[in-house]
Amino acid sequence: MLRILKLTDYAAGLLARLARNAGERMSAQALAGEVGLPLPTVAKLLKTLTRAGLVQSTRGANGGYGLSRPAEKISLAEVIAAIEGPLALTECTAPHGKCSVAEKCLTRPHWQTVSRAVQHSLEAFSIAEMAGPRNPASPVNLLQKE
DSSP: OOOOOHHHHHHHHHHHHHHHTTTOOBOHHHHHHHHTOOHHHHHHHHHHHHHTTSEEEEOSTTOEEEESSOGGGOBHHHHHHHHHOSOOSSGGGSTTOOOTTGGGOSSHHHHHHHHHHHHHHHHHSBHHHHHSOOOTTSOOOTTOOO
8 A cells, every 4th residue: 555654644734734824933832733743743843844945943032933935836745755755656666776676577667657647746736735725626536647
């Protein structure tokens, strides 16, 4: 089963909360309360997201955390990469993957195509969209080819 890590899901939630409070700084404690996560988890994620350049921290009385750029410019692919590393659906699609049967594998080029399609989809989906309401009038059809 393909599954995003729980910490990645939490990170997307933190970024979505910061997106909804655009322009305002939030403390780690306030964020923890808003999203219902323990403060140590939020602090760890904020540190990782700051290192990845997705979040900025400001010290002082009016300090806190905010997005490093507009939410429309932060993709879900970046969030996943910040928490989990590069996307790779199979060993042969990993940046430095070591597959012992890669030379004779019939499915390798197809997995690379699938991996690129997933990557492009995640790059096209922004934190602004994650922060906004889901539009029930436009359901997602995962089986539809573009």
